[in-house]
Amino acid sequence: xxxxxxxxxxxxxxxxxxxxxxxxxxxxxxxxxxxxxxxxxxxxxxxxxxxxxxxxxxxxxxxxxxxxxxxxxxxxxxxxxxxxxxxxxxxxxxxxxxxxxxxxxxxxxxxxxxxxxxxxxxxxxxxxxxxxxxxxxxxxxxxxxxxxxxxxxxxxxxxxxxxxxxxxxxxxxxxxxxxxxxxxxxxxxxxxxxxxxxxxxxxxxxxxxxxxxxxxxxxxxxxxxxxxxxxxxxxxxxxxxxxxxxxxxxxxxxxxxxxxxxxxxxxxxxxxxxxxxxxxxxxxxxxxxxxxxxxxxxxxxxxxxxxxxxxxxxxxxxxxxxxxxxxxxxxxxxxxxxxxxxxxxxxxxxxxxxxxxxxxxxxxxxxxxxxxxxxxxxxxxxxxxxxxxxxxxxxxxxxxxxxxxxxxxxxxxxxxxxxxxxxxxxxxxxxxxxxxxxxxxxxxxxxxxxxxxxxxxxxxxxxxxxxxxxxxxxxxxxxxxxxxxxxxxxxxxxxxxxxxxxxxxxxxxxxxxxxxxxxxxxxxxxxxxxxxxxxxxxxxxxxxxxxxxxxxxxxxxxxxxxxxxxxxxxxxxxxxxxxxxxxxxxxxxxxxxxxxxxxxxxxxxxxxxxxxxxxxxxxxxxxxxxxxxxxxxxxxxxxxxxxxxxxxxxxxxxxxxxxxxxxxxxxxxxxxxxxxxxxxxxxxxxxxxxx
Numbered sequence: 001x002x003x004x005x006x007x008x009x010x011x012x013x014x015x016x017x018x019x020x021x022x023x024x025x026x027x028x029x030x031x032x033x034x035x036x037x038x039x040x041x042x043x044x045x046x047x048x049x050x051x052x053x054x055x056x057x058x059x060x061x062x063x064x065x066x067x068x069x070x071x072x073x074x075x076x077x078x079x080x081x082x083x084x085x086x087x088x089x090x091x092x093x094x095x096x097x098x099x100x101x102x103x104x105x106x107x108x109x110x111x112x113x114x115x116x117x118x119x120x121x122x123x124x125x126x127x128x129x130x131x132x133x134x135x136x137x138x139x140x141x142x143x144x145x146x147x148x149x150x151x152x153x154x155x156x157x158x159x160x161x162x163x164x165x166x167x168x169x170x171x172x173x174x175x176x177x178x179x180x181x182x183x184x185x186x187x188x189x190x191x192x193x194x195x196x197x198x199x200x201x202x203x204x205x206x207x208x209x210x211x212x213x214x215x216x217x218x219x220x221x222x223x224x225x226x227x228x229x230x231x232x233x234x235x236x237x238x239x240x241x242x243x244x245x246x247x248x249x250x251x252x253x254x255x256x257x258x259x260x261x262x263x264x265x266x267x268x269x270x271x272x273x274x275x276x277x278x279x280x281x282x283x284x285x286x287x288x289x290x291x292x293x294x295x296x297x298x299x300x301x302x303x304x305x306x307x308x309x310x311x312x313x314x315x316x317x318x319x320x321x322x323x324x325x326x327x328x329x330x331x332x333x334x335x336x337x338x339x340x341x342x343x344x345x346x347x348x349x350x351x352x353x354x355x356x357x358x359x360x361x362x363x364x365x366x367x368x369x370x371x372x373x374x375x376x377x378x379x380x381x382x383x384x385x386x387x388x389x390x391x392x393x394x395x396x397x398x399x400x401x402x403x404x405x406x407x408x409x410x411x412x413x414x415x416x417x418x419x420x421x422x423x424x425x426x427x428x429x430x431x432x433x434x435x436x437x438x439x440x441x442x443x444x445x446x447x448x449x450x451x452x453x454x455x456x457x458x459x460x461x462x463x464x465x466x467x468x469x470x471x472x473x474x475x476x477x478x479x480x481x482x483x484x485x486x487x488x489x490x491x492x493x494x495x496x497x498x499x500x501x502x503x504x505x506x507x508x509x510x511x512x513x514x515x516x517x518x519x520x521x522x523x524x525x526x527x528x529x530x531x532x533x534x535x536x537x538x539x540x541x542x543x544x545x546x547x548x549x550x551x552x553x554x555x556x557x558x559x560x561x562x563x564x565x566x567x568x569x570x571x572x573x574x575x576x577x578x579x580x581x582x583x584x585x586x587x588x589x590x591x592x593x594x595x596x597x598x599x600x601x602x603x604x605x606x607x608x609x610x611x612x613x614x615x616x617x618x619x620x621x622x623x624x625x626x627x628x629x630x631x632x633x634x635x636x637x638x639x640x641x642x643x644x645x646x647x648x649x650x651x652x653x654x655x656x657x658x659x660x661x662x663x664x665x666x667x668x669x670x671x672x673x674x675x676x677x678x679x680x681x682x683x684x685x686x687x688x689x690x691x
Contacts (some may be wrong), residue, residue, distance in 0.1 A: 004075040006298050007278040009367040010270050011077045011324070013094045015122070016104035017114025018083035021134045023049050023061050025104055025257035025266075026080040032263045033069035033076075035354070039260070048355040049080040053462050054455050062455055064090040064310055066322070066353040066369060071267045077369045083114050085657050086452035089398050089431035093380070095121060096309045096396055097324040097369055100274040101129040102266070107141035107167070107254075111149040113657045119154060128244055128275065130251040132266060136164050136171040137256045143167065147252060154250060159213060160206055161251040162265060165196060174254055174262050175199065177207045178236060185261050213249045214239030237272060244273045277367030283326050285383070288339045288390040296327055298366045303389035304328035304336065309396065311380045313424040314463070321378050322353060322371045326393070328386065330370075331363045337387040341377040344387065348372060380430050398430045400662060401446035402648025405453050406474070408443065410467040419443075421464035425456055432456060439551070440474040449649060475642045476596060477679065478668050479545030480554040481589035484509040489581025491573050501565035502573030504534055508585035511556035515542050519559040526562040526574070533571035534559050537578030546586045547593055547676075548683035553668070554594075557585070593676045594668040596641040602651065603632045604659040611654050619643035620672075638666055642675075 016022040027047045031039040040047035045056035049065035061082040069076050079098055081091045101122045105115055122129050133146050143164045151158045163175040165184060173184030175195055180203065182195040195203055215225035217239040225231060231239075243249035253269060255262020277298045285305065287294040296302060305327045312320040330336065332350045337343075351358040351371045364370040378384065381395035409418045422434045422445065433446040447453040453470065460466050485508045493500040504526060517535045519526075526534070542552040562577075600621070604612050612635055613623055621639035628634070644663060651659045671679065 003363075003365070004367075005278075006300065006365065006367040007276045008073060009075050009077070009277055010100065010274050011079070011098045011277070011367065011369060012270055012274060013079045013081060013098035013101045013127075014104060015081055015091065015101055015118040016083045017106075017109075017112035017118075018060060020083060020104045020106040020109065020112075020114075021257050022083065022104040023047060023080055025102075025132065025134060025263070026065075026067070026078050028257040028260050028263040029076075029078055029267060030067055030069055032260060032267060033071050035067065035069045051356040054458050060084055062087055062090075064094050065355055067355055068352050068359075068369075069267075072271050074271045076267070076270055079369075084451065085114070085117075085652065086447070086449035086455075088117075088448060089429060090310075091118060091121065092398055093309045093396055093430075095125050095127065096307055098127060099277060099280050100270070101127050102132050102270075103129055104132050104134050104257075105146060105150065106138070107133050107136045107143060107146050108138045110142075110146045111153050116153065117657070123247075126247075128247050128250075130161075130244070130253060130269065130274075131158070132262075133164075133252060133254045134257055136167055136254060136261070137169070137259050139168055141167045141171065143254060150252065157248060158250045158252060159209055160254075161210070161269065162254045162262065163199065163203060163206060164254045165199070171256060171259075171261065174265065175203050176265065177203060177210055178240070179233075180204075180207060183265070185259065188260070190261070190264060210240070211236070213243050216248070217242045241273045245275045245279055285391040285393045288392055294391060298327060300329055300365050302327040302366070303386035304330050305383060305385040305389075305391050305393075306330065306336075307393050308378055308380055308382045308384065311427050313428040318374045319378075319427060320358075320371050320373045321375050322369070323384060325364050325366050325368045325370070327366055329363055329365045330384075332361070335387070336384045337390060338375075338378050338382055338384055339390050339392040340379075340382040343377050345375045345378055345384065348374060379427060396430070399448065399660075401431060401433055401448060402651075402661065403449055403453060403646060404444050404446045404473050405470045406440075406442040406472065407445050407457070407468050407470055410469055414466045417464060417466045418460065418468060421460045421466055424464070425459060429456075437473070437476070439476050442473055444473050445470075449652070450646075472645055477548065477550040477671070478553045478594040479547050479550050479586075479591055480552060480594055481508060481510055481586060481591050483588070483590035485585045485588035486560075487581050487584040487588060489577040489579070489584065491576040491580060494568060499565070499568035500570065500573045500576075501568040502530070502570070502575070502577035503563040504559060504574065504577045504581055505561035506534075506538075506578070506581045506585060507558040507560055508582075508589050509556050509558075510554055512554065514553050515539065516556040517559075518556070521559060521561070525564075526559065527564055527569075530564065530569065530571060530574040531559065533574040534578040536571075537575035538582055540575070541579050541582040545591065546583060547591055548680045550593070552586070557582075593671040593679060595671045597638050597666050597669050598641050598644060598663045599666040600637045600639050600644070600661060600663050602635040602637070602659060602661040603629060604635065604651075604655050606633050608655045608659060609633050609635070612651075612659070615650065615654060619647075640669075641665075 014022045014026050026049050030036045042059050055062050065080045067078050079094045081094050165173040175182050182193045183190045184193045214236050215222045282295045284295050306323040306325045308321050308323045310322040334347045336345050350361050353371050383392045385391050431448050435444045457468050489504045491502045519531050538557050545552045616637050619639050621637045624636045
């Protein structure tokens, strides 16, 4: 690879709804630029970008993949992202590395939910974009219909730079509207051709729209255009680039990644019109010396700083940190500073990333995307910088997990291995979380959906050699009492020699809080040295209630009377007596089960409000309110945790993936008797519950 200046670099993200063909298009771009000798195919499992075993097996992109190419003196870093929502974190990470987005739209399927979501993310990050209408050779491909959908959804800034020649089996090429030239495919090559006569009026009309966009970029060009003067090729190119970078023009290109039609035109477009790192807005960070905002511009000779946007955890190679150089230059075998961890890092060999391959390089400059292995403390979202000019960039805001599953190794001896593997996978994927629930004894993994967690489980097997089982997490129910009880607990064992004797009377009643213990002993009926043993016996008992073995809360126990034996009494005897009293007290004081209730906030488009409210009601939810938020409706509710299992999947289905939700613990409430019976029966399968 050449050593490019920032102005000759393009960092381009390829985005789409799943199945639109972006990985095939990325492969075609690599092939057209001669970065690969043979174009791989998804169904053959040999593409450059989809190299992970799970990607090959499932034939979908799972991870963000990167590959550099050279085209007409420009270095282009292609970032191919997953289209499926379970791997949305990879899309979010890529946005911190790219200056331009190519949004791929299937000519048959048109605008889909993923198209809308990624365009929204690009807009929020002020990243300009273009649409590539792909699969024009597919059955039911319809350019006009798809273009209208794009315009209706994203506004009048959408404007074609190309028109297709033919469609479906007859798709053969395109018209370049900027230069008014036609190109058709012959013998697997694109050759210059005459514009079909029946398309000339349409092409001229579409070009006039382009020229109006150019004229709108400056008063001088507007005066020239409307006075009837011809705009020069340089004025058209410069005006269009200004409009593209500002977002005033959102270009539409067309082709077929599978047939390599329109791919070279896309590469030409990226060189001529996509912004370079030198064109991007000023870079804003925090100077760690005074915590003040600092604005700088991308230059080679500035003090070095970079942002780590992805980490790859490999059990053999170790941690590979992938970063975008924002300012300055980094050299192999040097050192940098990590302000997030307040630590120096030794830099070994630097690499460019090409799919699964690592290409060694001596240095990386402002605008480059590269990688380094075995940094000691650096993680995704960390900044690396010059120790003499410390700066820190804001972290990536990853989407929160929406599904939880319990995980355990298939073989009992693999606990340590599975914990180690999960820790490494968390380093790699910030949307994946692991939590050890001390109460239920389960290890719970959290992710963006079922597919996401299934892939995690497979990676544990493939990368770390441990098979695991995924199950629904246990709900942390509680037990309490609704009534009062005055009960006796007596433990007596005298069979010759030193015996055992403990005797207590305890009042049980409801109370606020986990557990309250008091003693009201008069006259020494229970000696003071045994009272702590009574409390200890009760506290041991409340760990497992009598209904289904769940912890007991909201209970007060008052030791009011008892008796002792001067020889046979002991702390152990009084602990046992207290436990006997506890069981009787629970039985007599109307015990009930409590369930965790969650505060849930669901953000959805207006048209799904009725379906969402109806679904929450079915889940025994209570709707607390509805508020408009960011063009959506926010539904606020309280719902039992037991009813929220797989809610993320159901919400995605109801709203066609347009909805999102957050959830936090609110409080415990009594379980309905009909549901309580089932929970108790499940916990005590041999005990018949009285109804």
